[in-house]
Amino acid sequence: MDRLLVTGNGPLAGEVAIAGAKNAALPVLAAALLGSTPLTVSNVPAVRDIDTALRLLELLGCRIDRDGSTVQIDAGSVHSVRAPYELVKTMRGAILFLGPLLARFGSADVSLPGGCAIGSRPVNEHIEGLRAMGAELRIDSGYIKAKASRLRGCHYAFDVPSVTGTENLMMAAALADGETVLENAAMEPEIGDLARLLTAMGARIQGAGSSVVRIEGRPSLTGARHRVPPDRIETGTFLAAAAATRGSVTLRNTDPSFLQHVLAKLQASGLELSWGEDWITLDSGGRRCRAMHISTAPYPGFPTDLQAQFMAVNALAEGNATVVENIFENRFMHVAELKRMGAAIDLQGNTAIVQGREGLQGAPVMATDLRASAGLVIAALAADGETTIDRVYHLDRGYAGIDDKLASLGGMIRRIH
Numbered sequence: 001m002d003r004l005l006v007t008g009n010g011p012l013a014g015e016v017a018i019a020g021a022k023n024a025a026l027p028v029l030a031a032a033l034l035g036s037t038p039l040t041v042s043n044v045p046a047v048r049d050i051d052t053a054l055r056l057l058e059l060l061g062c063r064i065d066r067d068g069s070t071v072q073i074d075a076g077s078v079h080s081v082r083a084p085y086e087l088v089k090t091m092r093g094a095i096l097f098l099g100p101l102l103a104r105f106g107s108a109d110v111s112l113p114g115g116c117a118i119g120s121r122p123v124n125e126h127i128e129g130l131r132a133m134g135a136e137l138r139i140d141s142g143y144i145k146a147k148a149s150r151l152r153g154c155h156y157a158f159d160v161p162s163v164t165g166t167e168n169l170m171m172a173a174a175l176a177d178g179e180t181v182l183e184n185a186a187m188e189p190e191i192g193d194l195a196r197l198l199t200a201m202g203a204r205i206q207g208a209g210s211s212v213v214r215i216e217g218r219p220s221l222t223g224a225r226h227r228v229p230p231d232r233i234e235t236g237t238f239l240a241a242a243a244a245t246r247g248s249v250t251l252r253n254t255d256p257s258f259l260q261h262v263l264a265k266l267q268a269s270g271l272e273l274s275w276g277e278d279w280i281t282l283d284s285g286g287r288r289c290r291a292m293h294i295s296t297a298p299y300p301g302f303p304t305d306l307q308a309q310f311m312a313v314n315a316l317a318e319g320n321a322t323v324v325e326n327i328f329e330n331r332f333m334h335v336a337e338l339k340r341m342g343a344a345i346d347l348q349g350n351t352a353i354v355q356g357r358e359g360l361q362g363a364p365v366m367a368t369d370l371r372a373s374a375g376l377v378i379a380a381l382a383a384d385g386e387t388t389i390d391r392v393y394h395l396d397r398g399y400a401g402i403d404d405k406l407a408s409l410g411g412m413i414r415r416i417h
């Protein structure tokens with residue numbers, strides 16, 4: 001099992017290119033199942049979850065042609081509708097195959113993704129939404145078994161705005177009879193991106209990116225060409241790494257418009273930021289930033305997927321701050337590990353009270369989930385001495401070559417096989 005060896009080495013400095021967004025690419029790959037002709041996707045990130053999604057598509061019978069960051073998927077020879085536990089357990093995003101399989105092939109047999117380190121993560125909204133479209137769904141031996149000869153448009157109001165739930169229902173609705181209206185839908189940028197793809201495939205969609213999405217279903221959809229947008233979470237992770245190490249970095253191939261809340265927090269903490277259409281520069285001037293109060297919320301609020309990374313920044317910032325996690329009930333696994341490095345964090349329910357410290361010390365720590373791992377890497381880069389981070393497979397699920405990118409910014413980081 002790979003480990004990372006990180007030696008604190010002062011400020012990060014330089015430029016780095018941001019990859020395509022994992023969480024935008026996953027629904028796009030699942031949407032390939034809806035098209036009667038091939039889908040070509042560019043700027044696909046080289047991360048483990050994408051490998052898993054492509055393996056799954058292959059298992060279903062799709063023909064896959066992958067050339068660097070461009071992937072062509074032909075769903076013309078699908079012969080299975082089963083997404084097995086062995087793959088789904090490593091990638092929760094596999095639930096995104098449920099809607100497209102059911103809508104296109106009339107049935108789906110998708111393993112329940114189950115709970116994971118950050119919370120119980122139920123999928124009741126996905127199931128109820130598809131039932132509202134006339135599908136029959138039951139849980140049998142850990143699998144969601146779904147059937148529908150033809151889905152029909154419906155009104156569905158989410159109790160909680162689920163990102164993948166909204167995506168699943170949009171994809172199903174694109175091949176349903178009539179109009180579907182989703183209320184209290186999630187508004188994350190990945191939803192607007194999926195709507196752009198589905199529109200290019202022939203669907204008619206209004207309101208994606210707002211809380212009410214209208215989808216007019218079509219009898220069939222075609223393939224299309226699509227470019228995955230930049231990863232806003234990878235972008236935020238590098239900004240956090242620069243802030244924690246008192247560095248200065250420029251991020252290219254990104255999109256600052258999806259990170260306004262995060263950029264405002266960084267500016268308020270005393271860091272100098274500038275940005276253009278596809279780049280962001282953070283310059284800390286070699287100074288420690290001030291601690292930031294953070295409260296995670298659905299988009300456009302502060303993303304839960306950046307909470308761990310900013311916890312690491314706060315652990316090293318000037319002053320005290322609270323970090324409130326409002327999306328997942330158990331997304332503080334990194335706190336115990338950061339405390340092993342000398343962080344002063346007190347947990348009270350879903351609130352972490354962080355007292356910024358001048359420095360942290362390297363220590364052996366364990367990655368518990370994808371973004372927690374990123375938080376530990378950031379703390380390790382800024383700490384004195386050596387940190388070993390175990391279970392980096394979590395990190396590889398969602399970051400393309402993060403060790404090489406950080407090394408190119410001057411970080412001392414090495415992978416041990």
Ligand SMILES: CC(=O)N[C@H]1[C@@H](OP(=O)(O)OP(=O)(O)OC[C@H]2O[C@@H](n3ccc(=O)[nH]c3=O)[C@H](O)[C@@H]2O)O[C@H](CO)[C@@H](O)[C@@H]1O
Pocket residue numbers: 023026092093119120121122123124125126160161162163164165186304305327328329
């Ligand atoms: C592949 C992908 O895009 N993953 C992202 C997606 O996950 P994911 O789509 O799984 O997260 P959701 O938006 O569904 O979860 C939001 C909240 O809704 C609850 N909920 C969700 C579904 C449901 O059927 N019932 C229910 O109660 C969840 O427990 C959670 O409290 O959005 C999360 C929230 O921004 C991010 O952290 C993940 O990185």
Ligand SMILES: C=C(OP(=O)(O)O)C(=O)O
Pocket residue numbers: 023091092093305370371398
């Ligand atoms: C939680 C995440 O991903 P997933 O929903 O795939 O587990 C994430 O990207 O931070």
